[in-house]
Amino acid sequence: MSWLDDLTSGLQRAAFSSGFFPATVRIGVTGLSRAGKTAFLTSVAAALLARPSPRFTLAPLGAGEVPRFDHERHLAALAADPPRWPERTNSVSLLALAAQIDQPLLPPRRLRLEFLDYPGEWLLDLPLLTQSYATWSASMLRRLEAPGIAPLTQPFLAFASGLPARAPANEAVAAAGTKLYRDMLQALRGAGLAYLQPGRHLMPAPGPEPPWLAFFPLRGESPFATLLSKRYDAYVEAVRRDLASPLFANVDRLVVLADVLSALHGGEAAFADTQAALAAAAGALRWRFSWAEAFAALTDLRLPPKIISRVAFAATKADHVADRQRGNLAALMKNLAQVPGTGVKTAHFAIASVRCTEDFVWTLEGRPVSAVRGRVLGQHVLTRSYPGEVPDQVPDAAFWVHPFLALPEFEPMRLPDGGRLGVPNIGIDALLAFILEDVL
């Protein structure tokens, strides 16, 4: 810990104990699309709202610009008959909860928890901050040229290599190329790949699309490549601005969610890609603690930036495997996501925000295996599932000979009492205990 960290946490402690201002703790929740962010936040809010003490209530957002996380609506979907999953989210949103905490001999202190549902696709843009257009293009194109994905990348790659070496800047060509590039990213995502840039092509920011978003990777130094390079620079500038905005800059803690089980099913290439994406997210955290940033803040006479103090990495949908395998899943997550550097507390979990299954012992070919069973969406009978043995480390070649089986889309368990008592889950309490250890 540096003196700067000491100063920051001292200031925070002073604010907490004063009891006068509500201390605000902002927790970023991020993960790629379908990782389980909305289910997680809904379950977390239900768990906190169900606690007898301290008693939390949903709090208004104030005058900020971020849309509100619609907890009631998501919970109502889970509590419906038959239960439904919450709809897809396509932007950032904020969930705020407030509580009053009694403390002996002191006035009660007020606490405000803000959870930010932050698309992981945007986090994947952070590595761009340190790359020029030429460097980024070269590495992106190299990834796209992997033979295994040729059927999906061929239309775009053929278009890009067909452009003349001295191609003039041309708007129509830029638009056509961008469309091909985006369609390709979408197809790659459908095939289970995750490390896809720029993220705002897959998850656009709210509002009208700025003209500089029309770019894609290209080699060479034609006037056309120069146009794309300028647009890339404008894009990177926007990413930088977003990060410096109070919204992101005040994130104290982070929860990174990843659907590791689906990545195991996706096969070797998809898994390697998920690994790269997680490494990029973890590496982005290092950027948040850089000394350069802290010194820049000091010379500007701003308060030092809040530093992310705790990060929880969680493999989601762990109810697809039986209890015996969840330890392996958490260990695998630990091997996939390491934050370099010190000063940040990290922990790794295997969770199910909305538990859909129960464990049971299944006799397969005369051998008992720990399996799960649950109701598949739209079906009445229980379906048994044993997707395979979860490795506790990054799998070697032998693992991929018998790939992990597909994960059925289960229906959430019926919610007692409309969810007012919380949502059946695995591991949410342990994760909250870690992330909020010092405030609750």
Ligand SMILES: Nc1nc2c(ncn2[C@@H]2O[C@H](COP(=O)(O)OP(=O)(O)OP(=O)(O)O)[C@@H](O)[C@H]2O)c(=O)[nH]1
């Ligand atoms: N079995 C099981 N499935 C889950 C769980 N959490 C999420 N899922 C499944 O994963 C899907 C995606 O979950 P969401 O919470 O919507 O994921 P998201 O990250 O918010 O996705 P986007 O809003 O599309 O970015 C759900 O519709 C469920 O099918 C869980 O705890 N258990």
Ligand SMILES: [Mg+2]
């Ligand atoms: Mg969502």
